[in-house]
Amino acid sequence: MLRILLATFVSWMGLRLTEVALPLIALQQTGSVWATGLVAGSSGIALLTSPWWAARLRHRLTSGPALAAVLGVQALGYVTVAVAATLDTLTVVHLCLSGLIVGAATSVGGPATRAMLADLGDRIGPGVAVRALAWQDLAHRISMVAGPPVAAWVVTQHGAMPLMWADTVAVLLAAALVAGVGRYALRQGSAGAVPRRAREVLRGHPVVAEGIAMAAVGWFWWFAFALGLAILGAETGRPGQLIAAGMAGYGMGSLAGSATAPLVVTRLPQVPTMVTGWIVLGATFTALPWLDSSLLALALVSAVGGFVTPFGLAALNAAITEHTSGEDRRTAFAAQHVAGSGGSSLGMLTGGAVIALLGAENTMHVAGVVLIAVPVVLAARTLLPRRRQDSRGTQPAADAPPRPECADSVSGPSGSC
Template sequence: MRRPLLTLTAFTFLTWVGARITAVALPLVALAETGEAWATGLVGGMSGLPLLTVGWWGRGLRERLVTGRALAAVMLVQAAGLAIVPLAALGGHVEAVSLCASGLVTGVAAALLGPAERALVADLAEVGGAAGFETAGGTPARWLAWQDLAHRVSMIFAPPLGAWLVVGWGPGPLLWCQTAVVLGCAGAMLAVPGAGGRAPATGDVARPARVGVVLRAHPQVAVGVVTAGVGGLCWFGFTLGLAVLGVEHGRPGALIAAGMSGYGAASVAASLVAPLLVDRLPRLATAVGTWAVLGLAFAALPVVVPNLVGVALVSALGGAATPWGIAALNALISERTSGADRRAAFTAETVLHSGGASLGLLVGGALIGWFGAGPVLVATGAVQVAAAVVGLLVAWRLGARRPAARPAGQGRVAPAVYGRRRAPRGAPAPADGGG
């Protein structure tokens, strides 16, 4: 399973890089073609709608996204959405309709791809480990942590790369390039099998799992997902808050640049270590507790403003904590769920965290305008600390006993003992200990 896992991780990394480069190019195309500043945010705004509602409309689709071939089909839809704007630009007809259509189509693809990619990584790593294969990443938790590292690396270098390419190539050619990259990644995904080696036939598809039902059935997963959702909802306090504070202190752009640089560098550094240690972390306590560290960093930022070094260091504290929480939550989901439940749980994580961040940005500007950037930063930090404290109390109660074994009918492959020696051929898989 090593080669499919490497392929899946590498090409999802390329699509993430392309998505961030596209985020730089698309507003420029919209502005150049329409001459209206309000049109620059249409694609991004419309792409958020499918994400917020994917738990409803995607329920029947995510059960089929269990192989690389299925992911490749979704990537083709994504490429078609990306091509809408440059095609319209060729005809000189970029307008609100084409921008909205591009946002909706790419948003549908992104809302399906993110949870499906994480679930397939967990499935493949789980099956490979149970079969005794030595993989480069090890357990599902480690492979998911490597994937998160790739995600964070793309966040650091892709936006400045996009800005440089826009200057050298122009935004139109860059969008065509991104479309070609997605098509190439779709072709490579055809070589990635499912955990069972094939996609389910029509009659084999299990009843779609409802997100709410899955979270109620797995309370520890629900606690981790909801806490991460609170963190996403409060994210605007950091980005918008530092941007506004920079203007108020006569340093426009400087504070947010220092904060994002410190946060990003520390998060990448922590992500380099997280895959090596994630299997030793207490799952729920780590998934919940790290958001308290981020909240404390938010609350401390107004104290160090406008010192750029202080802003960078405090932001780095939050950035160093976040990857551990995400790695622990992904590990918790991969270990406590399987099949349709696993895909529903990853969907819930995506909707609450990423959707919460979008919702926070939508209302955050108004809150900062009413109460001020400093008080809002402190408030968003306090909310995250309070959510983490409540989550830790629930974690303490749930952690007082080992989780019950998953019912035999769920069909999860039993996890392997991920040691350095390969399991002997034909040896039985160890029983599921539930932890």
């Protein structure tokens, strides 16, 4: 399990380093601003179409060598750009091809890695899977905060070209790390079984479905923070200052939250934690435009939003881990991956038009209200029918936590089993 955690951190760190250099090299060698986003855009196409082509591949990743092979394909996508850039022959074709290869590999490997980590954690003991996923989120956030400053220093000292190989080297190293992880047995189902469709899995697990829906809405409206603060700063005569303060505060808060979440996530109620996280983040979005006169206040409020977000994501991972296993677990993690990354991509794609229509300040207010209202409505839809069933003495829903007599299950936040 430690090998998987280390491998994911190494690969993410390499990605963060290359993300800084790639737009510079793409602009320099193609002469087109449009080309700077082609890798991310092409990768998004592969991600959003993955529910139609990736399911069977994803369900076959039940061992370290299989995951290492997918990472090898991902490295091939990075090499496509790195070699062309080194030879000073980078074109739009290289960028699109690289994005499609990398997007396809991450669409298959990302959810499978989380499922593999959760399954291995289940074998070790109760609560280990949930904490391992929380540690993985911490590694992700460390790379997000530490990667760009390191990359900026390298660019100023040695130029952008050395960083073009960072993600290739990092992913190959990650592949070497996970290759030593042996095959593990699925708790339910078999490797040859036909996986159920995502909607069938989510229909059978309403808590998981509502959590993923909250995440999709939340990450769609992320543009209100990322783009809204940048535009609001330009409109108020302080270009770059508001977004820098907001991102710095959010980043530090999310690091603190990610470091704390693994210690307490198994003791937190899942649905209230998810709902609270998105409500607080929504309140943060709503309040930020009123704090634009004080960079310190804006950073502190952003830090609060950053601190609670990892708890909500950890609670969602806990819900997936507790309520699913085997093939269904991979499908649920894939749905989470598409909802989060896809929602964010669509938000960033359409966010500029929304801000142009409503204005930066109004967009942030609307985003905040949506982030507060949607989780409350979704949670009410899930919890109220269950309470009515309990009051009438009917059988619990299919997604209810396991009873103490089911010795094979993983203990939930309440400590049952």
